[in-house]
Amino acid sequence: MRLIAPMLALAALAACDSGTESREEAASTRAVQREHTAIPYGTASRGTAARAAALASPGSSATPELLDRGRERFLIFCSPCHGASGRGDGLVVSRGFPAPPSYHQERLRGAPFEHIVSVITNGTGLMHSYADRVPPEDRWAVAHYVRSLQRTEAQTAGASE
Amino acid sequence: MAQLFSRRATTIFRVVLTLTPLAAAAGGGLTYAWLRSDAAWGVGKPAPQPIPFRHDLHAGVLKIDCRYCHTGAERAADAGMPSAQTCMTCHSQIWAGASVLEPLRTALALDTPLRWRSVSRLPDFAYFHHGAHVSKGVTCATCHGRVEEMPKTVKARTLSMGWCLECHRDPGSRLPLHTAVLATAEKKQPSGQAPRAHDTSLLMSCSTCHR
Numbered sequence: 001m002r003l004i005a006p007m008l009a010l011a012a013l014a015a016c017d018s019g020t021e022s023r024e025e026a027a028s029t030r031a032v033q034r035e036h037t038a039i040p041y042g043t044a045s046r047g048t049a050a051r052a053a054a055l056a057s058p059g060s061s062a063t064p065e066l067l068d069r070g071r072e073r074f075l076i077f078c079s080p081c082h083g084a085s086g087r088g089d090g091l092v093v094s095r096g097f098p099a100p101p102s103y104h105q106e107r108l109r110g111a112p113f114e115h116i117v118s119v120i121t122n123g124t125g126l127m128h129s130y131a132d133r134v135p136p137e138d139r140w141a142v143a144h145y146v147r148s149l150q151r152t153e154a155q156t157a158g159a160s161e
Numbered sequence: 162m163a164q165l166f167s168r169r170a171t172t173i174f175r176v177v178l179t180l181t182p183l184a185a186a187a188g189g190g191l192t193y194a195w196l197r198s199d200a201a202w203g204v205g206k207p208a209p210q211p212i213p214f215r216h217d218l219h220a221g222v223l224k225i226d227c228r229y230c231h232t233g234a235e236r237a238a239d240a241g242m243p244s245a246q247t248c249m250t251c252h253s254q255i256w257a258g259a260s261v262l263e264p265l266r267t268a269l270a271l272d273t274p275l276r277w278r279s280v281s282r283l284p285d286f287a288y289f290h291h292g293a294h295v296s297k298g299v300t301c302a303t304c305h306g307r308v309e310e311m312p313k314t315v316k317a318r319t320l321s322m323g324w325c326l327e328c329h330r331d332p333g334s335r336l337p338l339h340t341a342v343l344a345t346a347e348k349k350q351p352s353g354q355a356p357r358a359h360d361t362s363l364l365m366s367c368s369t370c371h372r
Contacts, residue, residue, distance in 0.1 A: 133229075
């Protein structure tokens with residue numbers, strides 16, 4: 001009879017949850033990226049003015065920090081298709097993705113910064129928008145880095161002629 | 162009245178008396194060892210995924226940067242999972258009609274999230290922040306192993322409290338400060354200034370991770 005109380009206590013303990021229970025079902029719904037849900041007509045989401053300001057051109061002077069940042073972002077988001085040097089020969093292209101145009105052709109060398117920023121923001125043709133992953137200030141950094149790629153390429157091409 | 166216990170009963174009783182505590186101790190020891198083993202924490206066990214995604218192909222062979230898909234890892238608490246749109250930047254052209262990618266097209270059409278299964282989710286009472294670690298130069302591989310070589314994503318470390326504290330006790334010796342994964346993390350520090358000494362008492366206080 002005296003054993004019953006400890007037995008009951010043991011049974012109660014056995015019902016306890018462990019901290020290492022598997023939790024797969026809770027996975028990643030909180031990590032879904034959605035920046036493109038439509039907002040109601042006539043309203044503006046928080047930070048709209050700040051985003052618009054960041055989209056405005058920071059001027060044509062590229063600081064070394066800006067170029068470094070642009071290079072890093074370019075290698076993450078653009079080089080899989082456009083290649084590290086911008087010739088449109090990324091690894092994904094070698095697996096069958098339609099090759100993007102080289103940055104070093106006449107038309108793109110003459111294109112303004114705004115064009116590159118708008119391609120990142122809105123996409124073009126087969127290229128999807130990167131607005132959900134490249135914030136506005138980074139788009140300018142990338143645009144400046146693309147321009148510096150074009151300049152080095154033009155210089156080496158000029159030297160070898 | 163006949164004797165209730167035979168002579169042998171004494172020996173048996175003695176043997177049982179010595180073996181019982183031994184068995185209990187062994188059982189306790191085994192449980193202790195099991196709870197600390199990798200298997201109890203699910204290390205090396207893949208979770209069933211809606212799409213047979215392969216890191217060894219995307220991050221290994223194609224060399225796509227982790228941050229292309231896990232965008233939050235540098236600044237946010239959550240590293241973040243890629244949305245269907247992110248996969249579609251390539252798979253609108255490559256393997257476009259493949260049946261393995263059907264969940265992707267469904268998610269896109271219905272505007273629902275892709276429900277990936279996590280192998281590394283912590284319990285709700287523990288708090289973790291990716292940005293705080295990645296920006297200090299802790300590499301992904303320190304905690305997740307060599308993901309770019311995994312055909313199926315598995316947990317590589319226990320991610321138990323003891324494991325976290327092992328590093329928090331003395332992060333300085335474990336941090337590859339000079340080979341920081343992200344060059345910018347170092348550059349942000351004003352030049353000439355020694356890297357900030359880590360406040361170990363803060364890193365070890367319960368409320369840092371249980372808040």
